[in-house]
Amino acid sequence: MEYFVQQLINGVTLGSIYGLIAIGYTMVYGIIGMINFAHGDVFMIGAFIALISLLILGSLGLTFIPLALLIVLIVSMLLSSVYGWTVERVAYRPLRGSFRLAPLISAIGMSIFLQNYVQIAQGARVKPIQPVVNGGIVVMESPNFVVTLSYMQILIVLTTLALMAGFSYLIAKTALGRQQRACEQDRRMASLLGINVDRTISLTFVMGAALASVAGMMFVLYYGVIDFFIGFLAGVKAFTAAVLGGIGSMPGAMLGGLLIGLIETFWSAYFTIEYKDVAAFSILVLVLIFLPTGLLGKPEIEKV
Amino acid sequence: MSALLEIAGVETFYGNIQALRGVDVSVEKGEIVTLIGANGAGKSTLLMTLCGSPQARSGQITFDGVDITRKPTFEIIRMGIAQSPEGRRIFARMTVMENLMMGGTTADPAHFDADLEKVFTLFPRLKERQGQRGGTLSGGEQQMLAIGRALMSRPRLLLLDEPSLGLAPLVVKQIFEAIKQINQEEGMSILLVEQNAFHALRLADRGYVLVNGAITLAGTGRELLARPEVRAAYLEGGH
Numbered sequence: 001m002e003y004f005v006q007q008l009i010n011g012v013t014l015g016s017i018y019g020l021i022a023i024g025y026t027m028v029y030g031i032i033g034m035i036n037f038a039h040g041d042v043f044m045i046g047a048f049i050a051l052i053s054l055l056i057l058g059s060l061g062l063t064f065i066p067l068a069l070l071i072v073l074i075v076s077m078l079l080s081s082v083y084g085w086t087v088e089r090v091a092y093r094p095l096r097g098s099f100r101l102a103p104l105i106s107a108i109g110m111s112i113f114l115q116n117y118v119q120i121a122q123g124a125r126v127k128p129i130q131p132v133v134n135g136g137i138v139v140m141e142s143p144n145f146v147v148t149l150s151y152m153q154i155l156i157v158l159t160t161l162a163l164m165a166g167f168s169y170l171i172a173k174t175a176l177g178r179q180q181r182a183c184e185q186d187r188r189m190a191s192l193l194g195i196n197v198d199r200t201i202s203l204t205f206v207m208g209a210a211l212a213s214v215a216g217m218m219f220v221l222y223y224g225v226i227d228f229f230i231g232f233l234a235g236v237k238a239f240t241a242a243v244l245g246g247i248g249s250m251p252g253a254m255l256g257g258l259l260i261g262l263i264e265t266f267w268s269a270y271f272t273i274e275y276k277d278v279a280a281f282s283i284l285v286l287v288l289i290f291l292p293t294g295l296l297g298k299p300e301i302e303k304v
Numbered sequence: 305m306s307a308l309l310e311i312a313g314v315e316t317f318y319g320n321i322q323a324l325r326g327v328d329v330s331v332e333k334g335e336i337v338t339l340i341g342a343n344g345a346g347k348s349t350l351l352m353t354l355c356g357s358p359q360a361r362s363g364q365i366t367f368d369g370v371d372i373t374r375k376p377t378f379e380i381i382r383m384g385i386a387q388s389p390e391g392r393r394i395f396a397r398m399t400v401m402e403n404l405m406m407g408g409t410t411a412d413p414a415h416f417d418a419d420l421e422k423v424f425t426l427f428p429r430l431k432e433r434q435g436q437r438g439g440t441l442s443g444g445e446q447q448m449l450a451i452g453r454a455l456m457s458r459p460r461l462l463l464l465d466e467p468s469l470g471l472a473p474l475v476v477k478q479i480f481e482a483i484k485q486i487n488q489e490e491g492m493s494i495l496l497v498e499q500n501a502f503h504a505l506r507l508a509d510r511g512y513v514l515v516n517g518a519i520t521l522a523g524t525g526r527e528l529l530a531r532p533e534v535r536a537a538y539l540e541g542g543h
């Protein structure tokens with residue numbers, strides 16, 4: 001029982017990280033109908049920016065952790081946004097209106113470029129970091145197992161919840177969110193209403209990148225090590241989460257992220273840790289075959 | 305003083321297919337101008353070309369003295385043009401209210417309530433349906449919504465593409481009355497594309513006949529109604 005609860009806590013934490021990345025996949029898919037294959041690498045870049053800015057703040061002698069984390073959060077969101085924006089400008093916009101596979105190929109090129117760029121700039125070896133947020137709460141105790149909820153886990157889940165609430169509100173209730181939904185549904189009509197479609201698409205990439213960078217920051221703080229390749233696995237899993245939840249659906253991305261995090265954690269806890277990545281990929285294949293619209297995907301019922 | 309809208313020698317292509325062959329059309333302030341023509345004549349293409357999507361390959365389009373031929377669509381719209389396009393293009397997954405809010409994208413938010421009230425007075429049906437999703441409205445309701453959405457931006461020039469298409473005669477009458485009312489009360493200039501030539505020509509100050517991408521006839525609504533070739537091609541059998 002204690003072991004189970006501990007895995008549940010770990011799974012929800014991991015799921016939060018996947019959910020944050022998955023939102024970027026789903027939003028970009030919603031608006032341009034294509035997968036952003038460089039999204040996982042923007043997550044990786046976000047993690048590196050967080051790590052570097054933490055080290056810089058540390059060397060400047062900033063020891064008040066909450067302030068340091070807030071600064072790191074803002075810096076990595078801002079800088080990663082520039083990467084997200086650039087990915088759209090370089091890999092997608094010039095090829096809009098070209099055949100469908102063209103932007104996918106250029107995005108994969110972008111992904112490889114980003115990986116190599118970080119590999120050269122930061123080295124190929126894993127980068128460790130000292131734990132920043134320490135301690136936790138003991139939730140349950142038995143003679144041979146102690147269930148802890150670390151402060152880092154609380155921080156991850158709360159940040160994720162706050163960001164998801166904020167973004168859901170933005171999409172549902174603000175003018176920008178309505179413009180994004182309008183572009184999703186009918187880009188030409190959106191422009192006929194005076195919406196700058198190019199700008200709206202750019203903003204969507206930027207928002208996805210900002211969320212992914214938060215995930216990257218949480219990842220580096222939680223696991224303490226990163227390398228230039230983390231974007232690939234995390235990206236594929238978050239993509240699986242987005243597909244499982246129903247690509248194009250925001251709540252779907254959150255739910256999918258949570259489920260993938262839980263499945264992966266329980267799989268490694270009760271079966272074998274070696275095959276934990278296989279679990280995520282198997283789900284991707286099964287969902288694509290049996291449930292292509294995902295759990296919360298939009299059924300196409302409207303008459304127009 | 306030049307006209308509010310001046311289209312001169314406009315040619316538009318889809319790939320190699322030429323859809324407009326040197327079209328000249330003008331709309332003065334406060335006028336209702338109608339464009340009639342058979343299926344595939346290029347009427348919708350003309351309305352879309354003047355919104356910059358697709359752009360004209362040659363010729364010039366001037367709105368309020370400004371050359372808009374090469375401007376991107378959203379900038380043209382922001383100058384004060386609104387279109388209720390062919391096929392209505394309602395946002396199906398948005399509510400009626402959200403669709404109307406989208407219509408007000410370029411408008412001053414301070415006008416929103418007043419403009420909404422005006423649209424609801426014109427089409428009381430929309431008020432009853434404001435929380436319903438656009439995709440579930442009836443065809444006539446969608447048409448009202450498309451026109452209402454276009455009005456929400458307070459355009460100086462309103463483009464209507466076949467607002468009567470597929471509607472029952474009673475609804476058509478309502479829509480045409482609404483168009484007249486908008487024009488008289490607001491002094492809004494209107495360019496109306498119609499298959500329903502009889503109604504359109506009776507309503508309009510002036511009209512143009514478009515055949516195969518070129519204007520073949522122009523004149524006041526009354527003049528065109530009396531022309532035998534117009535009667536033969538566009539009025540026989542139908543009103």
Ligand SMILES: Nc1ncnc2c1ncn2[C@@H]1O[C@H](COP(=O)(O)OP(=O)(O)OP(=O)(O)O)[C@@H](O)[C@H]1O
Binds near residue numbers: 323
């Ligand atoms: N996207 C497109 N690609 C290629 N050809 C097009 C496209 N849109 C329109 N056309 C062609 O351009 C010509 C004019 O079309 P348009 O839609 O402007 O006609 P219309 O006068 O509005 O007709 P209708 O009364 O049927 O709406 C037609 O021959 C049509 O096939």
Ligand SMILES: [Mg+2]
Binds near residue numbers: 347348349390
């Ligand atoms: Mg047409």
